[in-house]
Amino acid sequence: MSLSQVSGCLSCQHGISLEWLLPHLAGVLIEATDLAGGRLCIWARARAEGAGCARCGQPSTRVHSVYGRRLADAPVGGRPVLIRLAVRRFFCCNPDCPAVTFAEQLDGLTSRRARRTPPLGQALTGIALALAGRAGSRLAAVLDLTAGRSSMLRLVMALPAPEPGPVKVLGVDDFAFRRVI
8 A cells, every 4th residue: 555545544544553563562551642842751550550569579569659650662663662660560579589660661662770671672772783882883873873972892791602613714824013932
């Protein structure tokens, strides 16, 4: 279907929803959006009524408190995206669990202490593996992904070590400026 054949709202006519365009936001309710200073801000909260404790796995719906979290996301339409997420803390219902309260984590969107969404983290990690340091930072800036040279190096160092395998090619340095006897 060409764009000239589309009239009206594409999502209403053909069932295209925001979850198809931004699949990592499927678990949240988007309450508001704002375009300020060239940045797209999305205010969201979790869809689920409760969450499971990270330590014992016990589900809970007893809310302790709510706090705001800011997550950088991959750019959309050439504009940087900031997700302002309302995160709930829950009481753990298991009396044997050492965690009294826990914060909800949304699959595919949040992880502990992260300030980036997984799609942005994957994009930056790919750039960091290819270029690292300053060159990676410059390419990220061209792609509207903001990350400094130190962040690029931290992303590479945070990756797990590759599995050692058999040596297929072993190069030997056969050049020297002077002969050592």
